[in-house]
Amino acid sequence: MAADGMVARRRSDDQGRRNRREPEPEPEQQLSSYSSGYSASNKIVKYGVRDRDNIVGWAAPTDGCAGSQDKMSLPVALQGLQDASEASEWACRCACAVLENPSAGRIDMETVLQKLKSWLSPSPERQVITQLIAAAIPAAVVRAVRKFRSEPLAAALGCVVIVRSSGSGEGAAAYLRAAALEEVVALMDRHPSHGGMQNVCLLVLCGLVKDATAARQAISLGLVTRVLRAMEATQGREVQLNGLSALRLLTENGRSQRLGVQQDAALKAKVDAALRAKVAHQYDTTICEIADDVLAMVTPRFKEELCWHWESGFCKLGPRCTYAHGRADLRPQ
């Protein structure tokens, strides 16, 4: 195919340039591209370069992308990405090279994240996810989100990529290793009243908390508090629905003897959040079902008996009642 030919040509060009030791940027140029990408010096340290005089090898954090030590230039990587119609090995390398390039700007980042999102749409294929993991994309995406934490669009796009590629246990594990939960905490703290950002963070949380280990990690990072705060700040359906789903996952998977006390502290807040969601969305059966699941986990004997008031015609507690309103509302004891 023509595209393959182009890729092959570009690869050999790349190789040739490396062999001729041609346009390797001068250390000064590298330093200036650094400064343009990073305002704070501590971010440079995060990317593995502590000594500003010894700046060679800037593109490759030690745990970075496969092959990023080749130092693919930003224009080559962006062009390769633009030409790529699917998540080939070469396309993944290009994506990684952009994500890891300190001088890549917000637009470059959004371009590569859009591309990753398109590879994972409409429904992510397991093979694509495996390929992304093999190319160390998860760690690069989390670093990109961290770098553009203050830019809601870029950060949210990164979160969408995380959600779409964490469907498998393998994908979720890769993001957990890349400290994605820590980044969710930081993002939720950075944009406390941004409903869209809170919502996409809740989706990431739900995608990553698949087992007890992940749930306990999320709880110890303080994510229960963040979920409750998001649900209090934004009454809209999406935040309430995803907030309740996150609470259900964290409560169900995070149960342990050791964290008993910590969970008790959040108990009343969880009850309040679930009841508020039910009152605000009492005709939304999905929300009410998840809220009831959460309430059943934190309220003794929740809806195990019929409500005497409801049976006789009217219960003034309405959606706040902890007794079953009708046989269909009864929960198994």
Ligand SMILES: [Zn+2]
């Ligand atoms: Zn009742």
